[in-house]
Amino acid sequence: MQESTELFERRTTADVVFEQLYGEIASLELLPGTKLSEADVARRFGVSRQPVREALSRLGNLELVLVRPQRATIVRGFSLQRVAYARFVRLAIELEVITQACAVWDASCTSALQRNLDLQHKILETEPEQFHSLDLRFHLLICELAGCPLAAEAITECRQKIDRLCTLSLARQSEAATLLADHEKLAKALQAKSVDRALAITRQHLSRLDSTIKEIHSEHSEYFE
Amino acid sequence: MQESTELFERRTTADVVFEQLYGEIASLELLPGTKLSEADVARRFGVSRQPVREALSRLGNLELVLVRPQRATIVRGFSLQRVAYARFVRLAIELEVITQACAVWDASCTSALQRNLDLQHKILETEPEQFHSLDLRFHLLICELAGCPLAAEAITECRQKIDRLCTLSLARQSEAATLLADHEKLAKALQAKSVDRALAITRQHLSRLDSTIKEIHSEHSEYFE
DNA sequence: CCTCTCATTCTGGTATGGTAGAATACCACC
């Protein structure tokens, strides 16, 4: 979505700091509530405060940190509202993608999707921890096949907003099997070009996240704000 | 969506510069391609480069400007792709909102919506230039009535991305009448809780933007990138 | 007249110092 015109991206100090901090926040190495002083971070990275400031500003735009002038900058916790927002948008996008997909679906689409499904089965048995990324690939693939590459961007954006939650919802292979079954059913509905069935499956598929979120909320309420 | 926890917002210099530049870009006082040198802008506002830098960075996040290190920072033109992206997301959101609305619609919703429609009629005769804002209100109102305040945020966000285009598409009262007719039909479909009809009307309603965009693209191709 | 080279100038990125405001800790005073 960004920097499409210029491909040579100068690697700036602010970029490095930003990406490092982003990673640490997303992976929960930096827990919500952690104070991120410009000076401290600058010392830690051995750079000046300016690029740190820039990086924190960007994190603030993504609502990952809350910068309170003259007070402090802290890592924000999860917000049920923001999660719900991302969920809603994601659902809306997926539904429209499926609608479009049904309109243009053909045999080549089915086979392309089937290759991804085969991979999912294999991964689920060998390296189940990789299932999540393949899950995402599955949905993005449908976007492409439906002729909506834009939707893929939108979905990716939604996922970024709840990246950290996914970190907490690991070790759920039992659910992975359920999700894969959903994917299978969805593929069949697409093949049959049955819009209503595909939409219903999509709704149910995404709604499975809600219970997961609920559990996380009760288990780790300290991470919420 | 932002700064919900802290209500006292310190008005920082960077904020002022940002909002001023944002306004000028959105209103097309600053045309696409205009160079925005940090130093120049700083001199113009009588501040140092630092807050200007911050402001430009934020504008970059919104993709309103393109900052090219060691080269220059320029106002970005419209991008058909980004417009299409906003359009797609908007459509997806609206469709889901309508679906939800049909599920919960009752008489009170109908009357609330009718009040807005009456206003639209009156405005269209007296101050047609105000119709656009009322149009937006109409859609946001449906979000609220449908119990999806989150959708309202999403729609607002989409509109911001094509704010500048709206500036160009003024003076189109003839279309306003068409849009109002759509609104009327949509209201009837909602009252009848006819999901399919409501969705179809919504699709047609939003697709009317496409021709407008096309015209603008051919009339002002110099503003596109 | 064209072309290549190099110096000048402009760009954004970085480092550093200083400032105002908010929080905190401390101490006098009740």
Add this chain to the structure above:
DNA sequence: GGTGGTATTCTACCATACCAGAATGAGAGG
């Protein structure tokens, strides 16, 4: 011992100076 005021210490913000890369222009060489 509890309370109120004050000084210290933090914070992010702003201004200034300097840097390296990129564009631009002029001049030398063909």
